[in-house]
Amino acid sequence: MNLDALTRTSGEWLRGTGPESDIVICSRIRLARNLADFPFTNRASDTEKTEIERICRATMDKAGLELDYQSVVNLDTLDRQLLVERQLISRELSTGEGPRGVAIGPRENVSVMVNEEDHLRIQVMNSGFSLADVWEQINILDDQIEEYLHYAFNPQLGYLTACPTNVGTGIRVGVMLHLPALANTKQIEKVFRALHKLNLAVRGLYGEGTQADGDFYQISNQQTLGKSERELIRNLSEVVPQIINYERQARQEWIGQRRQHLHDQVSRAYGVLKTAHTISSSETMHLLSSVRMGVNLGLIDDLEIRTVNELFIHTQPAHLQKIQGEPLEVDERNIARAGYIRRRLASDNQAAEERD
Amino acid sequence: MTCQRCSREASVHLSETVDGQRRELHLCGPCARKAGLTPPDPPPNAALEAIVDHLIVQHVGELVGELAKTSCPLCGLKFMDFRTGGRLGCPNDYEAFATGLLPLLRTAHGASRHVGKIPRKRTPPSRSPRLRLRARLREAIAREDYELAATIRDQLRQEDADQ
Ligand SMILES: [Zn+2]
Ligand SMILES: [Zn+2]
Numbered sequence: 217m218n219l220d221a222l223t224r225t226s227g228e229w230l231r232g233t234g235p236e237s238d239i240v241i242c243s244r245i246r247l248a249r250n251l252a253d254f255p256f257t258n259r260a261s262d263t264e265k266t267e268i269e270r271i272c273r274a275t276m277d278k279a280g281l282e283l284d285y286q287s288v289v290n291l292d293t294l295d296r297q298l299l300v301e302r303q304l305i306s307r308e309l310s311t312g313e314g315p316r317g318v319a320i321g322p323r324e325n326v327s328v329m330v331n332e333e334d335h336l337r338i339q340v341m342n343s344g345f346s347l348a349d350v351w352e353q354i355n356i357l358d359d360q361i362e363e364y365l366h367y368a369f370n371p372q373l374g375y376l377t378a379c380p381t382n383v384g385t386g387i388r389v390g391v392m393l394h395l396p397a398l399a400n401t402k403q404i405e406k407v408f409r410a411l412h413k414l415n416l417a418v419r420g421l422y423g424e425g426t427q428a429d430g431d432f433y434q435i436s437n438q439q440t441l442g443k444s445e446r447e448l449i450r451n452l453s454e455v456v457p458q459i460i461n462y463e464r465q466a467r468q469e470w471i472g473q474r475r476q477h478l479h480d481q482v483s484r485a486y487g488v489l490k491t492a493h494t495i496s497s498s499e500t501m502h503l504l505s506s507v508r509m510g511v512n513l514g515l516i517d518d519l520e521i522r523t524v525n526e527l528f529i530h531t532q533p534a535h536l537q538k539i540q541g542e543p544l545e546v547d548e549r550n551i552a553r554a555g556y557i558r559r560r561l562a563s564d565n566q567a568a569e570e571r572d
Numbered sequence: 573m574t575c576q577r578c579s580r581e582a583s584v585h586l587s588e589t590v591d592g593q594r595r596e597l598h599l600c601g602p603c604a605r606k607a608g609l610t611p612p613d614p615p616p617n618a619a620l621e622a623i624v625d626h627l628i629v630q631h632v633g634e635l636v637g638e639l640a641k642t643s644c645p646l647c648g649l650k651f652m653d654f655r656t657g658g659r660l661g662c663p664n665d666y667e668a669f670a671t672g673l674l675p676l677l678r679t680a681h682g683a684s685r686h687v688g689k690i691p692r693k694r695t696p697p698s699r700s701p702r703l704r705l706r707a708r709l710r711e712a713i714a715r716e717d718y719e720l721a722a723t724i725r726d727q728l729r730q731e732d733a734d735q
Pocket of ligand 1: 575576577578579580599600601602603604
């Protein structure tokens with residue numbers, strides 16, 4: 217895979233289609249797996265990690281999986297950062313040590329990290345709210361991989377993982393939501409408290425930190441032992457629609473009570489993005505969030521949701537530097553970012569005009 | 573618990589010790605804001621990890637004789653290392669440290685028995701011959717016994733070929 221090409225395409229999960237895609241960006245499941253015959257990554261020597269990497273790559277080949285393997289060791293800092301921004305690898309894999317890498321599927325729905333905290337971290341991601349589909353895909357993928365190696369598994373405790381927080385099913389079921397109205401009205405705090413009572417975790421688009429840039433929130437299970445994969449998926453599948461409803465209600469109240477203000481906010485955000493000549497990453501996220509909601513509420517009609525989704529990712533630092541083809545300082549990035557956004561919005565507007 | 577200033581559900585809970593006197597404050601969001609106290613940020617995602625850390629400290633504290641000294645024969649990890657690092661060393665640790673881990677799992681996950689998918693092939697981890705061989709290989713290399721190391725390496729290769 218040519219990583220430079222990633223800046224001209226986008227992951228399938230950013231399509232902006234699928235059920236509830238006005239609010240649910242994507243559904244993602246990952247499975248933590250380890251080989252029975254090796255110490256966990258943190259305790260394995262470089263020789264052992266090389267061997268683990270060899271076995272995992274051979275397994276994926278034998279299983280006939282059409283994945284493209286990237287050794288992280290061979291990538292420069294910018295390419296590693298690009299894969300993190302792309303949600304294809306974790307920050308931990310990017311900054312880790314020793315032989316490690318990631319196998320990526322052609323449409324970026326699938327990624328398999330090797331020698332992360334666990335020997336294998338299998339991930340499948342789809343656009344919209346579609347956990348059942350994602351489970352079906354990842355379950356098959358897991359079977360295909362298991363065909364050619366021995367997973368560390370114990371009948372009482374299930375799949376054994378380096379951290380006891382993942383033991384059992386080794387599953388993390390997550391949904392990424394765009395919740396601008398709940399964030400705006402501060403009702404989001406109530407949602408958080410309810411989720412924590414249900415033992416569900418909330419984080420921002422890029423993981424840690426309470427500051428959820430762009431009003432994106434990833435909700436995922438914390439319990440992995442004592443409930444089956446299907447139960448854990450069902451739990452999340454029951455909670456998410458409630459949050460979607462709250463968000464829709466909050467949007468409707470907002471539009472009902474303060475339509476002009478909301479329309480104004482959305483239009484100004486769009487206007488700034490279309491005309492700015494320098495813009496920071498956090499302002500971009502903030503304005504794109506308003507614009508995204510504006511498109512979904514029909515307040516903006518000449519812009520595709522897919523473009524907005526892509527802009528969230530393509531305006532990140534590593535993406536911008538790859539697009540420009542050179543390393544950029546913060547100031548230069550802000551200028552490049554504004555230019556890139558103007559071009560993308562202009563071509564989307566033009567396409568809309570031609571359709572009409 | 574209800575707010576101390578009105579009848580809403582309290583969401584901010586503070587306790588402070590002033591002059592040796594412990595004072596508790598339970599307020600709802602609006603009252604907390606009025607009092608100049610902002611409701612706390614939602615707990616970070618690491619809630620479960622924090623519970624685990626806490627439990628590790630608790631259990632190691634209680635079990636300092638036996639368990640603190642226990643180490644895994646296959647990867648060499650001591651239960652104390654797990655306490656500081658929060659990561660286990662190899663699949664066998666779940667058996668080697670079962671006394672310490674099971675209570676911790678029960679509190680963190682509310683369960684101590686796996687329900688769900690089962691792989692078709694199963695290798696009881698502690699009996700994985702190759703995990704043992706690899707442990708012996710590491711020991712041999714550490715002792716600079718390269719002759720033994722070479723023998724073990726050949727044995728591993730043979731096992732690989734047999735699979
Ligand atoms: Zn009150
Ligand atoms: Zn061990």
